[in-house]
Amino acid sequence: MKIAYVVVWGQFSDTMWALIERTAEFKKIKQVFDMIRLLKEIKKNLFRHGTVKFSLHALKNATKHFHNIDQSRSATVNEYFEHINNAADVVIYFWR
Numbered sequence: 001m002k003i004a005y006v007v008v009w010g011q012f013s014d015t016m017w018a019l020i021e022r023t024a025e026f027k028k029i030k031q032v033f034d035m036i037r038l039l040k041e042i043k044k045n046l047f048r049h050g051t052v053k054f055s056l057h058a059l060k061n062a063t064k065h066f067h068n069i070d071q072s073r074s075a076t077v078n079e080y081f082e083h084i085n086n087a088a089d090v091v092i093y094f095w096r
Contacts, residue, residue: 026041
C-alpha cells in the first residue's frame with residue numbers, strides 16, 4: 001500500500017498537496033498510508049469552488065460530459081455505473 005500511496009501522492013501539484021495537508025485527517029492518513037482516505041480527501045478537495053477559476057464554465061463542461069457518457073464495449077456494467085456516479089458527483093458538487 002505504501003508504494004501505491006506514494007504513486008498517487010506524487011501525481012498532484014503543490015497546491016493540491018497544501019489543500020490535503022491542511023485537513024484534519026491528513027496526519028492519520030500519512031501515518032498508515034491509507035489509500036482510501038487519501039483518495040476521498042483528494043476527491044473532496046479537487047473540485048472546490050476556490051480552486052476552479054471559471055466555475056460556471058466548469059459546471060457547463062461537467063454537465064456536458066455527464067450527458068455524453070456512453071458505455072464502451074469493454075466496460076462492465078459496474079465500471080459504467082461508477083463512471084456515471086463520478087460524473088454526477090462533479091455536477092452535484094457545483095450545484096451546491
